Structures are given as C-alpha cells and as structure tokens.
Amino acid sequence: MTTSDIGVYGLGTMGSALALNLAEKGFDVAVSNREADLIDTFVKDAPKGDGRLTGHADLEAFVAALKVPRTILFMIPSGDPMDAMISAITPLLGEGDTIIDGGNADFNATRVRTESLSGTGVHFVGMGVSGGAEGARHGPSMMVGGSAHAWAQFQPMAEAIAARFEGDPCVAHLGPDGAGHFVKTVHNGIEYADMQMIAEIYGIQRDLAGLSAPDIGAMFARWNAGPLQSYLIESAAEVLRAIDEQTDQPLIDLILDQAGQKGTGRWTLIEALKLGQSASAIEAAVGARGWSSEKATRVAARDILVPGVQEAAVPSEEDLADAMLAGRILAHAQGFRVMTAASDAFDFPPNGSKPPASSRSASANLSLPAFPKWISDFAVLNVIFSIYIMALVAAEDVFHGSPRGCGLAAGRSCGF
Numbered sequence: 268m269t270t271s272d273i274g275v276y277g278l279g280t281m282g283s284a285l286a287l288n289l290a291e292k293g294f295d296v297a298v299s300n301r302e303a304d305l306i307d308t309f310v311k312d313a314p315k316g317d318g319r320l321t322g323h324a325d326l327e328a329f330v331a332a333l334k335v336p337r338t339i340l341f342m343i344p345s346g347d348p349m350d351a352m353i354s355a356i357t358p359l360l361g362e363g364d365t366i367i368d369g370g371n372a373d374f375n376a377t378r379v380r381t382e383s384l385s386g387t388g389v390h391f392v393g394m395g396v397s398g399g400a401e402g403a404r405h406g407p408s409m410m411v412g413g414s415a416h417a418w419a420q421f422q423p424m425a426e427a428i429a430a431r432f433e434g435d436p437c438v439a440h441l442g443p444d445g446a447g448h449f450v451k452t453v454h455n456g457i458e459y460a461d462m463q464m465i466a467e468i469y470g471i472q473r474d475l476a477g478l479s480a481p482d483i484g485a486m487f488a489r490w491n492a493g494p495l496q497s498y499l500i501e502s503a504a505e506v507l508r509a510i511d512e513q514t515d516q517p518l519i520d521l522i523l524d525q526a527g528q529k530g531t532g533r534w535t536l537i538e539a540l541k542l543g544q545s546a547s548a549i550e551a552a553v554g555a556r557g558w559s560s561e562k563a564t565r566v567a568a569r570d571i572l573v574p575g576v577q578e579a580a581v582p583s584e585e586d587l588a589d590a591m592l593a594g595r596i597l598a599h600a601q602g603f604r605v606m607t608a609a610s611d612a613f614d615f616p617p618n619g620s621k622p623p624a625s626s627r628s629a630s631a632n633l634s635l636p637a638f639p640k641w642i643s644d645f646a647v648l649n650v651i652f653s654i655y656i657m658a659l660v661a662a663e664d665v666f667h668g669s670p671r672g673c674g675l676a677a678g679r680s681c682g683f
C-alpha cells in the first residue's frame with residue numbers, strides 16, 4: 268500500500284534515529300534493513316502513538332510502500348554497499364524517484380554515482396549528516412547535493428527534522444551531485460582541526476603546567492560558557508572530568524593513546540591540495556592522528572629519545588583561550604576557502620551563488636553557534652584568510668624562513 272512519504276533503509280544508529288525523527292515530525296516512514304530480524308523489533312520498540320512506521324523485509328514491498336515520486340534515504344556504509352544497493356533498487360524505481368546516500372562518502376564517488384544514473388530518470392543525492400545519533404534523532408544539520416527536482420521533493424521533510432539556528436533550519440541545498448558530501452567532508456576536516464587544537468592545549472596544560480585531567484576539564488567547562496562554546500569543548504570538559512569507578516583514576520589516563528580516522532579529514536586535505544588551497548590546520552590534525560596511530564613506533568622511540576618537554580613559560584588560561592579562538596577562526600577560514608575554490612572548480616553553488624548557507628548546515632554542530640555572525644560571511648572570511656597569509660609572510664621574516672617558529676602548540680596547528 269503506497270502510503271509512506273519516505274523510505275529509510277538501514278536501521279543502524281543513525282538510520283533508526285532519522286526514521287524516528289521523521290515519524291515524530293508527522294511523516295509516514297517505511298523502513299527496511301539488510302538484517303531483516305531488526306525491522307520488526309525496531310517498529311515494535313518505537314515510541315507508541317505515532318503509528319507512522321511500517322517495516323518491510325522485502326525490497327520490492329519496501330519500494331511499493333512509498334508514494335510516487337519516491338524518496339529513499341540510505342543510511343548504510345558508503346562504497347561497495349551503496350553501489351550494491353543502487354544496483355538492486357534502481358530496476359524497481361521510476362521516473363522522478365530519488366535515492367539519497369546519507370553516509371560519509373567521497374564526493375568524487377558521489378559524482379560518479381550521479382552520472383551513472385543519468386538518463387534513467389532516477390535522481391541521486393549525496394547528503395552529509397552531522398550531529399551524531401542525538402542530532403539525527405532530535406535535529407541534525409544536513410548538507411544536500413543533488414538536482415533541483417530531488418531537493419524540492421525532499422526539502423519539506425529535511426527542514427522539518429533539521430536542527431535550528433536562530434530559527435532557521437540547518438539544512439541547505441548546496442549544489443549538484445557531490446556538493447553536499449564535499450561540504451560534509453570539509454566540515455569534518457574543520458572538526459579535525461578543532462579537536463587537534465583542544466588536544467594540544469590539553470598537552471600544554473598536562474605536560475608543561477602540570478595540571479590534572481579534571482583540572483583541565485574544569486578549564487574547558489569555563490571556556491564552554493563563553494565565546495568558545497561548542498559541542499567539542501563541552502565534550503572535552505566532560506571526558507577529562509570523568510573518573511573510572513574501578514581505579515578512581517581519570518578515565519582519560521586509562522584509555523589507549525592511539526587515535527584513528529575514518530578518512531574525511533584526509534579527503535579534505537587531498538582536495539585542498541588539488542585545488543591549490545592551504546589547509547594547514549587540517550593537515551596538522553591529520554598528521555597528528557597518523558603519528559598517534561603508530562603506537563608501536565612511538566613505543567620503540569621511547570627507549571631512544573629522552574622524554575621531556577622544553578623549558579618555556581606556561582601560557583595563561585586567557586592566552587590559551589585566545590589562541591584557541593584564533594585557531595578556530597583560521598580553521599574555518601581555510602575550510603571555507605576550500606569550499607569556495609570547489610564551488611568554482613565543480614560549479615557547485617545552486618543558482619550561481621557561493622555557498623554561505625553551508626555555514627549553517629556545515630557547522631551548526633561544531634563551533635558556530637557562539638561565533639559572531641560575521642564568521643559565516645564569506646567576504647569577511649576571505650579578508651581573514653588574506654591577513655593570515657600576510658602574517659605568515661611576516662613570520663618568515665621574524666623566524667628566518669620558518670613560519671612555524673613560535674612555540675605555542677595551538678598556534679602551530681594553524682600554520683604559524
């Protein structure tokens with residue numbers, strides 16, 4: 268029976284949260300999943316009263332349950348799984364139907380998938396979703412790339428479930444094919460830089476100032492009440508103040524010091540280089556994750572290199588906060604410059620505009636809520652970036668050709 272407004276395939280953490288969000292906002296949702304036993308359990312355990320969720324183990328029945336033209340959101344791993352589902356479901360679709368890939372996909376692959384469906388009448392959307400499970404359930408920020416037809420079809424639902432910033436929905440149609448996934452990639456790259464600066468400030472306070480993890484967490488909590496307020500600062504404060512119940516030690520000191528990465532930060536850096544843009548803040552973060560992942564190498568080096576820190580004055584909390592804010596602004600400026608270059612290179616902006624709307628959708632869950640309004644203005648960010656370049660040139664003179672000559676770790680992450 269064709270009654271559902273949208274289909275959601277993939278009932279993992281993100282897919283199930285988005286399905287519940289859509290149903291809560293008044294949309295009828297058909298759901299399906301590769302492991303069919305999860306479908307009935309999900310529908311049964313959904314909050315009572317909405318009655319808007321229907322489960323379908325069979326792919327044909329899932330498609331048949333959707334209103335025409337159909338909108339199907341896939342929340343599954345990108346890559347081969349997405350390609351397999353496109354091959355399986357396309358023969359069941361018709362003119363005007365839309366497939367949405369809501370995973371973290373390489374925008375180049377999204378462009379290829381869009382082209383592969385050209386001429387079939389089926390539209391393909393690459394959509395970045397930010398905010399994690401909590402955001403997906405109660406209000407994600409979403410970055411949409413695809414045709415005008417696909418956006419018009421999906422827009423009412425997207426705006427209904429999106430997070431809000433100053434009353435506006437944190438979702439935007441950012442251009443054709445891979446535009447949405449490109450902006451999500453850069454969003455994640457900026458997030459990498461932000462997390463690396465937090466980590467380096469933690470390192471300064473732990474190794475140079477000798478503060479405990481809870482004390483550093485308390486500092487981040489204070490910062491979260493001011494201009495640096497963000498989800499990442501809030502999370503850092505909570506993590507550093509967490510105490511392990513079994514050992515009564517700071518939990519952070521018991522966690523394996525080996526970070527990994529899923530690839531979006533690296534993709535941002537690769538595309539920045541291809542576009543001839545500086546992304547030094549993101550490069551520093553990607554490099555640090557690479558070093559962190561090589562635990563065995565670091566253990567071997569520990570017996571060769573004498574541990575310790577160079578003697579230096581301990582920066583004040585105010586100086587560190589200012590460095591964090593400056594680094595965050597520069598990381599955003601670099602990321603937005605990369606998006607501007609991509610707009611020109613790939614003709615991404617809808618209606619010929621630059622993508623300032625992406626500042627709402629790309630950064631709503633990262634840093635921007637506490638930023639001044641001018642931070643989302645591309646013209647202002649370009650001025651900031653120009654000042655940044657001039658500062659690097661001046662730094663080369665001061666430090667005799669080494670623009671990273673100053674010692675502040677947070678500044679070093681930003682290319683100073």
